[in-house]
Amino acid sequence: MPAKSKAQQKAAGAALAAKRGDMKKSDLKGASKSMEKSMSETELHDMAATSRKGKPEHKSDS
Secondary structure, eight states: OOOSSHHHHHHHHHHHHHHHTSSOGGGOOHHHHHHHHHSOHHHHHHHHTSOOTTOOSSOOOO
16 A cells, blocks of 8 residues: 555654664654554555655645
8 A cells, every 4th residue: 555645654664663673662653653553564664665756745635
């Protein structure tokens, strides 16, 4: 599942780093914290590996 925005891609990268033990889980905040708990390492990798080119900074609500 590809990321819909740059912010979502960055959050997935942070969650993936915590899941792999590269950073402390206690350092996670907001979306990355819930992503780390609810998604598998494979799902996080797929989302974090999404290209940022052409993505908005944040996904619009509309």
